[in-house]
Amino acid sequence: SQPKDLRLPTPGCYADPIKAGIDADAVFDGMTEHLFFSLGKLATTASLRDLYMALSYAVRDRLMTRYLASQEAIRAKPQKTVAYLSAEFLIGPQLNNNLLNLGITKEAEEAVGRFGIESLSHILEVEEEPGLGNGGLGRLAACYMESLASLQVPAIGYGIRYEFGIFNQLIRDGWQVEVTDKWLKGGWPWELPQPDESCFVGFGGRTESYVDEKGKYRSRWIPSEHAIGVPHDIPILGYRVNNCDRLRLWRADATESFDFYAFNIGDYYGAVEEKVASETISKVLYPNDGTDEGRRLRLKQQHFFVSCSLQDMLRSLEKRGIEVEDFSEHWTVQLNDTHPAIAVAELMRLLIDHYHFEWEKAWHITTSSVAYTNHTLLPEALEKWDLDLFSSLLPRHLDLIYEINKRFLQQVRLRYPGNDLILRKLSIIDEDGCKAVRMAHLATIGAHHVNGVAALHSDLIKRQLMPEFAELWPEKFTNITNGVTPRRWVGLANPELSSLLDKEVGKDWITNMELLKKLEQKENDSGFLELFSKTKLSGKRKLAGYIHRQTGVLVDPSSLFDVQVKRIHQYKRQHLNALQVIAQYLRIKNGVDQDIAPRTVIFGGKAAPGYFMAKLMIRFINGIADVVNADPDMDGRLRVVFLPDYNVKLGEQVYSATDLSEQISTAGKEASGTGNMKFAMNGALTIGTLDGANIEIRDRVGSENFFLFGKTESEIVELRENQYDPKTYISNCKELSEALRLVEVGHFSNGDSELFLPLINSLTGSDPFFVMADFADYLRAQDEVNKVWKNPQKWNRMALLNTARSGFFSSDRSIKEYCKSIWKVKPLDVEISCDIN
Numbered sequence: 001s002q003p004k005d006l007r008l009p010t011p012g013c014y015a016d017p018i019k020a021g022i023d024a025d026a027v028f029d030g031m032t033e034h035l036f037f038s039l040g041k042l043a044t045t046a047s048l049r050d051l052y053m054a055l056s057y058a059v060r061d062r063l064m065t066r067y068l069a070s071q072e073a074i075r076a077k078p079q080k081t082v083a084y085l086s087a088e089f090l091i092g093p094q095l096n097n098n099l100l101n102l103g104i105t106k107e108a109e110e111a112v113g114r115f116g117i118e119s120l121s122h123i124l125e126v127e128e129e130p131g132l133g134n135g136g137l138g139r140l141a142a143c144y145m146e147s148l149a150s151l152q153v154p155a156i157g158y159g160i161r162y163e164f165g166i167f168n169q170l171i172r173d174g175w176q177v178e179v180t181d182k183w184l185k186g187g188w189p190w191e192l193p194q195p196d197e198s199c200f201v202g203f204g205g206r207t208e209s210y211v212d213e214k215g216k217y218r219s220r221w222i223p224s225e226h227a228i229g230v231p232h233d234i235p236i237l238g239y240r241v242n243n244c245d246r247l248r249l250w251r252a253d254a255t256e257s258f259d260f261y262a263f264n265i266g267d268y269y270g271a272v273e274e275k276v277a278s279e280t281i282s283k284v285l286y287p288n289d290g291t292d293e294g295r296r297l298r299l300k301q302q303h304f305f306v307s308c309s310l311q312d313m314l315r316s317l318e319k320r321g322i323e324v325e326d327f328s329e330h331w332t333v334q335l336n337d338t339h340p341a342i343a344v345a346e347l348m349r350l351l352i353d354h355y356h357f358e359w360e361k362a363w364h365i366t367t368s369s370v371a372y373t374n375h376t377l378l379p380e381a382l383e384k385w386d387l388d389l390f391s392s393l394l395p396r397h398l399d400l401i402y403e404i405n406k407r408f409l410q411q412v413r414l415r416y417p418g419n420d421l422i423l424r425k426l427s428i429i430d431e432d433g434c435k436a437v438r439m440a441h442l443a444t445i446g447a448h449h450v451n452g453v454a455a456l457h458s459d460l461i462k463r464q465l466m467p468e469f470a471e472l473w474p475e476k477f478t479n480i481t482n483g484v485t486p487r488r489w490v491g492l493a494n495p496e497l498s499s500l501l502d503k504e505v506g507k508d509w510i511t512n513m514e515l516l517k518k519l520e521q522k523e524n525d526s527g528f529l530e531l532f533s534k535t536k537l538s539g540k541r542k543l544a545g546y547i548h549r550q551t552g553v554l555v556d557p558s559s560l561f562d563v564q565v566k567r568i569h570q571y572k573r574q575h576l577n578a579l580q581v582i583a584q585y586l587r588i589k590n591g592v593d594q595d596i597a598p599r600t601v602i603f604g605g606k607a608a609p610g611y612f613m614a615k616l617m618i619r620f621i622n623g624i625a626d627v628v629n630a631d632p633d634m635d636g637r638l639r640v641v642f643l644p645d646y647n648v649k650l651g652e653q654v655y656s657a658t659d660l661s662e663q664i665s666t667a668g669k670e671a672s673g674t675g676n677m678k679f680a681m682n683g684a685l686t687i688g689t690l691d692g693a694n695i696e697i698r699d700r701v702g703s704e705n706f707f708l709f710g711k712t713e714s715e716i717v718e719l720r721e722n723q724y725d726p727k728t729y730i731s732n733c734k735e736l737s738e739a740l741r742l743v744e745v746g747h748f749s750n751g752d753s754e755l756f757l758p759l760i761n762s763l764t765g766s767d768p769f770f771v772m773a774d775f776a777d778y779l780r781a782q783d784e785v786n787k788v789w790k791n792p793q794k795w796n797r798m799a800l801l802n803t804a805r806s807g808f809f810s811s812d813r814s815i816k817e818y819c820k821s822i823w824k825v826k827p828l829d830v831e832i833s834c835d836i837n
């Protein structure tokens with residue numbers, strides 16, 4: 001018989017017995033093998049990075065059986081697969097997540113121990129996270145991929161493999177400095193390039209008519225440029241299941257990477273010019289969050305990844321012998337915001353120009369496959385493309401969009417005869433000012449469902465953003481409130497709380513968060529509350545250490561950790577928080593209120609590089625931190641910290657270490673928020689407005705366990721309509737006017753009274769985000785926070801009830817809703833036919 005270690009996997013058996021073992025011995029052997037064969041190192045000379053790579057490869061090997069078996073399962077038993085199209089996937093570090101989902105964290109700990117590594121955490125530290133997203137939108141996509149796999153739903157996430165992700169943030173003299181994110185520089189072990197499955201994508205050129213072999217008039221696109229999309233697949237393993245889905249990210253390559261003609265005539269630069277131009281497409285993530293960067297390259301990126309992805313879906317049907325006609329029975333295509341909205345036109349183009357479907361048939365296939373999620377109401381974030389730009393880059397798509405629009409407006413005319421205003425409002429083409437293609441309109445017309453991401457937001461889509469569409473197609477509009485994955489955001493981020501939960505409610509909470517309701521029984525059990533608060537204290541100690549190492553600021557882990565981490569944006573109102581800090585500082589300085597509980601106010605987040613006001617807000621926070629932290633009167637009472645380079649990895653440290661979660665956006669502006677959910681699960685109390693998912697969090701955890709303040713969305717609308725004047729609010733609030741005054745005289749800028757003037761002028765002038773209107777009530781709510789904090793038993797009970805009642809905000813619940821009401825997809829069991837364990 002064959003020696004065991006040379007046996008080849010047989011059909012139906014994907015388990016390589018050597019690589020599949022998951023005990024500590026097998027993990028150790030796998031690491032040794034990879035050190036030797038993949039990295040060319042001996043255990044004796046291996047660096048920490050080598051060991052990280054070796055462990056990652058060894059873990060990746062152990063995903064492969066599930067990964068291939070999952071692909072085989074869908075081939076064997078065809079059923080609908082989710083295609084989640086997103087320009088951003090902020091997946092965070094992979095190693096620890098894969099260990100958790102495989103169930104081999106302890107084994108890995110033991111294996112690395114045999115290499116003399118004291119703690120697995122030292123290895124985890126080394127991992128570079130791919131920052132392929134800006135914030136909530138990209139992170140949501142990552143949580144959804146993890147939940148899809150954990151719920152055993154066949155899915156592929158399609159996106160772009162940016163060579164440079166979101167910039168790294170340094171703080172220099174209080175200012176944000178952006179540094180290129182070179183996440184691929186040391187080799188990233190989690191991706192599998194699949195060059196054989198590359199796709200061609202065209203740009204520019206012209207369209208032409210021709211007569212086909214059957215004598216039929218047709219159109220076709222003659223692009224002037226091409227690029228190749230090379231797929232790079234990242235396995236996404238579900239929690240303790242065999243299902244392993246995929247993230248398929250496209251890298252742009254040149255079609256002909258070296259032009260010998262140009263080279264031969266001595267044009268060295270020209271010889272690589274096309275290569276450079278093509279590769280630029282997947283070079284860098286646009287670092288704007290919630291604003292529209294209307295650039296040609298961005299549209300190119302969008303069309304590039306959407307075209308590759310749709311071609312990939314069509315090709316997979318052909319490979320499996322499935323009729324393209326049945327596309328919508330095999331694929332449900334979700335558009336994560338409008339960034340992939342060109343899919344509506346591209347799918348029509350592929351179906352009509354390549355597969356020669358009639359218009360009606362193609363339109364039916366498209367509209368029964370595509371659905372669209374809206375993530376913002378901010379007008380500056382609603383994508384519009386200038387018509388000239390659009391037609392020069394995607395001429396054939398523009399023709400198709402005109403036709404889609406013509407047929408759509410014909411329907412509208414029938415419904416509202418003679419109403420030209422409504423035609424103008426609904427048209428895909430914006431005719432006011434510079435003509436432009438409105439991507440949200442294209443997505444809405446081409447989709448069978450349009451959903452918002454929290455109840456209030458979905459309601460505002462219908463009432464404010466697209467009332468005419470909602471009236472035309474009421475059944476199309478729906479809500480699916482966002483969620484976050486408990487595996488990463490409790491399991492990995494808060495191991496101590498996790499083991500307490502395991503003991504108290506059993507291990508199943510991690511896949512069934514509703515089980516946490518059982519904790520309610522413990523609300524008056526002071527022994528348990530003590531244990532619960534100890535897990536928090538331990539998180540705070542770790543974060544305090546990190547803060548000291550990163551910023552040099554010493555903070556007291558027993559103080560109230562008051563945290564606002566998210567992108568820096570005026571609508572998120574970090575300046576409201578900062579002004580409140582100044583008011584507290586003044587109280588302490590003036591000896592007004594000796595009863596203030598010691599607090600550590602922590603900020604973190606990146607500003608879009610071109611967003612001046614957001615960058616000034618960072619400078620402002622750091623200015624306050626400098627003054628407060630240097631003042632002996634503040635010792636043991638107030639500390640202010642700006643944590644540089646907030647990302648997924650840092651987030652994992654922050655959520656478990658927070659007492660108070662700041663969710664203070666202007667009502668009606670934050671579509672949902674997801675950080676708010678992560679905090680609540682980890683037992684932080686929220687101080688927040690009635691905005692986004694805060695409303696639903698408060699409903700679930702109980703209004704008595706939430707610090708509410710601020711104007712409601714309708715009150716904000718009313719203020720805006722009645723000539724809002726921030727000055728009246730300033731003169732009615734002494735603490736506010738004194739805080740502003742201190743800023744004006746340069747107290748937080750070494751006497752420079754100019755530095756923060758733009759910020760002050762905005763707040764006292766038009767105050768577009770109603771900071772002044774909400775200040776007094778915010779201060780009142782902060783006083784309430786202070787009062788409750790001094791009663792630890794009460795605080796801990798409220799915190800426990802937040803954890804107990806936040807199960808609804810698991811992304812498993814969100815994904816189940818998408819599956820049932822939008823995608824109509826079912827779980828698929830993945831069998832592994834050889835016993836691998």
Ligand code: NTF
Pocket residue numbers: 135136137140289290291337374375376381453482670671672673674692
């Ligand atoms: C963001 N939208 C919203 O601003 C957040 O409130 C929400 O939680 C996330 O989406 C996820 O739904 C965007 O980033 C964008 F791009 F739409 F502006």
